[in-house]
Amino acid sequence: MKDNLVIIHGGGPTAVLNCSLYGAIREAQQSGAVEHVYGAIGGTGGLLRENLLDFGTVPEEELERLPRTPATAIGTSRDALEAEDYARMADILAEKHIRYVLMNGGNGTMDACGKLAAACRGRGISVMGIPKTMDNDIAVTDHCPGFGSVARYMAGTVRELAVDVRSLPIHVVVLEALGRNAGWTTAASALAREQGGDGPHLIYPPERPFHEEEFLDEVKALYDRLGGVIVVASEGLHDEAGKPIVPPIFQTGRSTYFGDVSSHLAQMVVRRLGIKARSEKPGILARASIAWQSPVDAAEAEEAGRAACRAALAGETGKMVGFRRLSSAPYRCETFLIPIEEVMLGERVLPPEYLSAGGTDVTQEFVDWCRPLIGPELPHMARLL
Known part of the structure; x- marks a missing residue:
């Protein structure tokens, strides 16, 4: 038998x-x-x-x-x-x-x-x-x-979002990416760009501590220059002390249900800067998309x-x-x-060479590494203005 x-x-x-x-x-x-x-x-x-x-x-x-x-x-x-x-x-x-x-x-x-x-x-x-x-x-x-598909989703979705924001540049949009301690999914949004100045304009992976005042200064400067700003932020953002910027809703074992980081950041922009802002959180839609x-x-x-x-x-x-x-x-x-x-419970985070010196973007080295994994070229968008 x-x-x-x-x-x-x-x-x-x-x-x-x-x-x-x-x-x-x-x-x-x-x-x-x-x-x-x-x-x-x-x-x-x-x-x-x-x-x-x-x-x-x-x-x-x-x-x-x-x-x-x-x-x-x-x-x-x-x-x-x-x-x-x-x-x-x-x-x-x-x-x-x-x-x-x-x-x-x-x-x-x-x-x-x-x-x-x-x-x-x-x-x-x-x-x-x-x-x-x-x-x-x-x-x-x-x-x-599993990563290549969610990276394609993030890049394609942010490219679509960037066109929308560019056509009506009156607000800041914060999109939240999945990823507890590793910012690979957050970083993949950089592949949305077709040329310089395209969104995402700020990328915040969890490998770097989040500084509230620096974030607000960056957003204000970009808003004054562009009108419309796209921020992609990891659900696992934390401060210098390692404390989540939004307390987790629920924790059990290794599973953490994070608070709404995108909503928190958007509300901060509204309250502190007086700028219209909204949050987007695809969540598990990003990992469930066959399209x-x-x-x-x-x-x-x-x-x-x-x-x-x-x-x-x-x-x-x-x-x-x-x-x-x-x-x-x-x-x-x-x-x-x-x-x-x-590999048992080991965790691989974004290496320093994939993160920009300022901590709010990724390097060309990351883009070159990630690009083959998402498959064919993303749809190119018309640009008349």
Whole structure:
């Protein structure tokens, strides 16, 4: 009897998470080495409840829709796991003849991946990690599946917003970007610019402390010169002491529900400067948009799923698939395997060379690094004035 394989999703969804799912399913099915390919319904909790979907029972047309479907078709979770949970999962895997486990997620999921790999040691079970996070904050890998699509969303949406503000330059617009401690998503808005002077005019990632008076001075100077100002600010902005500029609404474990930073900054502009201002907060719309899905991101996400499956079938365990950049122009990348200990709860933030000296913009080096990940050129906007 052949062995079985299970795929587990963890953490927040992305626009290409199902692409990795599709790649892993197809690679396992095509290998001829696997009897059943399962999906854990609702993450690690689904495995503990033995709630598994056999993809062999899913109609082909449904599987073929996966790459163009956002979020996760098998559900995900942020389960808080204890040592006994990992031991129980290892027992369940053995009982169900599941020899191969693919865990797809971000920092927390890679931590769980490493702990499950340790619990399965000596039992002939391979556990591999597939990277996933729109925050792009997993260590070691050049970038993560999920980021390219949210970067395309941010760049395209801010380009549209910039045209609107330029046509009626009477106010300041503050757009809030997702990202707790890493400003990759915030920084990606810089790719909206078509020429000098285009928005975003100010970019505030969480890697630099936020200074209220400097912000107001910058906004006032830009408003006096341009009339319309676009600010992109991270949800995780904090002051010099590391205190969030807006207290979190709710915190539990590693999960933080931030206050409304964009609204806070817009109200500050109105109160302190007497300038009309409004806030925009796409939130999870940014990670759920198939319309702005990057084809580069989708293809790499699928390959990450396939590569993890191939590695598991070859006997690898306790590793995560990563991406190594070979060239940015032309863009070329390859997958490689990273020991899971190097990425368990590690966090990769924007390096100093990607941030401008003043801390309110990014460098050309960042733009050159990010540009290939968002796919085809964004739509160019008419400019008559």
